[in-house]
Amino acid sequence: MKHIVVVGGGYAGFYAAWGLEKRLRRGEARVTVIDPRPYMTYQPFLPEVASGSVEARHATVPLRRHLRRTRVLAGAVTRIDHAARTVTVAPRDGRPFDLAYDVVVVTAGAVTRTLPIPGLVEEAIGLKQVEEAVAVRDHVLTAFDRAAVLPPGPERRRLLTFTFVGGGFSGVEAFGETLSLATSLLGSYPELGPDDLAFHLVEARDRILPEVTDGPGAWVVRHLRGRGARVHLGAQLRSAVGGHVVLSTGEEFDSGLVVWTAGNAANPVVSRHTDLPVTDRGLVRVRADLRVEDADGAVVPDAWAAGDDAAVPDLTGAPGALTVPNAQQAVRQGRLLAANLVATLRGRRPRDYVHHSLGVVATLGRHQGVFQYRRLVLTGLPAWLAHRGYHVLAVPTWERKLRVLLVWLGAALGGRDIASLGAVVDPRRAFVTGGAPELALTRDDAADADRPVDASTTPADRATIAAA
Known part of the structure; x- marks a missing residue:
């Protein structure tokens, strides 16, 4: 039974794995998705999350809940060695390890591009x-x-x-x-x-x-x-x-x-830590059917790519044009990739990706x-x-659609929720300081706030200690 490894659980990766689950026959192949986060982020909702119009969790799709027959590994892929058919996985806890595969699907996505600007x-x-x-x-x-x-x-x-x-x-x-x-x-x-x-x-x-x-x-x-x-x-x-x-x-x-x-910038794993062929911009070279190709245009066996980290030809544009790296394209590429991969497993020809913008x-x-x-x-x-x-x-899944609609309805009837939960970034502060007012702690006191306090002291004493 072939082992298909999907590197990245974003748009293209999630839809590719979801499509494989629906199309693969039992015992035909097993699928593993590797991503540091256990969910897909629906990025078009992030501006509304920032304004409180959409709840944060409703802009995510938990991988384990919706990929029932897929193994989900929480970790970062640090290298793709296609010659050896292995990926190196770095979990948050424990030592990095190599995971063998038969077919790799690269959908690691892009990262935020920064510039050397002071501050x-x-x-x-x-x-x-x-x-x-x-x-x-x-x-x-x-x-x-x-x-x-x-x-x-x-x-x-x-x-x-x-x-x-x-x-x-x-x-x-x-x-x-x-x-x-x-x-x-x-x-x-x-x-x-x-x-x-x-x-x-x-x-x-x-x-x-x-x-x-x-x-x-x-x-x-x-x-x-x-x-x-x-x-x-x-x-x-x-x-x-x-x-x-x-x-x-x-x-x-x-x-x-x-x-x-x-x-955005190319994912470093794709641009610098793989032996798969990449473009000058650090994107995986792919054909219109989403199979990876080398510089001579020959197919690289058992390698596929889609989404923001793939240089997908745009057959609806000018010669040499690439598809726009957005959610609209990544979702459809992920779906087609799943269909094409299964087709090749069964000896059929894959189809080219053609999408006219909506x-x-x-x-x-x-x-x-x-x-x-x-x-x-x-x-x-x-x-x-x-x-x-x-x-x-x-947004994928009916469960997420319903949740978002209910939040919008609640906001239409009750207005925005204006409660800030900024303290969640330091949840131990109140516990360590014994309830001392947060504003009593300056930046210079932050390290002192983590020092243990004698249990015999009163809350007032703890506040005095924290503010000292």
Whole structure:
């Protein structure tokens, strides 16, 4: 019985494994999915997770729940040695080990691309994982609580200044959704007003949303500026040291939050730690039927790839064009990969991947969006409804669709949930300090807070010790 190893449990990997489960006969092959996270993240929902419109867990699909006949390994693949037919797996606990396979499916996905900008790694946060989206939401909510007790001035202004770098779909959607959240919060904070908020969107090109034509892109800029946002076009981030943002245009300001969404990079496992043929950009070379090919165009036996880490030819575009690395493409590539792999196991020819775009749609906050399909353009409420309708149909499994719909219904009836759970990043703080007020601990006291406290001391004593 052949052993099929799927490297990565994202869109393409999940749908490939799901399709294999449905198509393989009993005893025909066994499937293993390897991913550091035990779930698939539905990334189009991350902007709404950041704004509290979608619950974080509902933007994920647990692999073990929906891949019933697939072995799921929680670990990171650090090397693919196709000559030896092995992958090296590094679990979170224990020593790395080699896992043998007969067929490999590479769907490791892309990673956030960073640049050598001073302060970027120390200060910024990405928006590619659900944990990052939750952190953005909690940061905004906590910033409002902290700013509301401060008098007008530089510190309040810094707390309520939010900067997003990158004008692609991820950046613009997250920017619009977070702006909508912050604007709605003003009604619950009479101490604060619209003039206290500062939202900055920084894009190096002279336009945003390159996936749409010039008209809709320009409308989005006007729309965001009409809501009080600052959109910096033709501007690059030069520094973010200490939260002080410096742009190539000469503008400078202090920002309490910097979100980096300026593009993706090839997964290092694919670009540097495999003997499979890759392109100059570090993507796996594949044919239109998703089989890996070498530089001469010959098929590499027992190797497949799809999704963001694969250079998939776009047969609907110009010669030499590659498919756009987005969810719409990855889902369909994963499905076809499963069908083609099973076909080759049974001696049949695989089919080429051909997909005509269904259009692009983006949310810009509650009741606001933009949609384009060829010459058809929708903006505002109709586009927002199209966004929600498309993605509730696209998110995998009926169980997840129902959960998302119920959350949206609850928000429509009861409004946003504005409770911040930012303390979850340090859940032991209250236990270690014996209930000492969180604000009594400065950064310099953080290490002292982890020191054991005598059990005979009272809560008041513990608070004094923690604040000392």
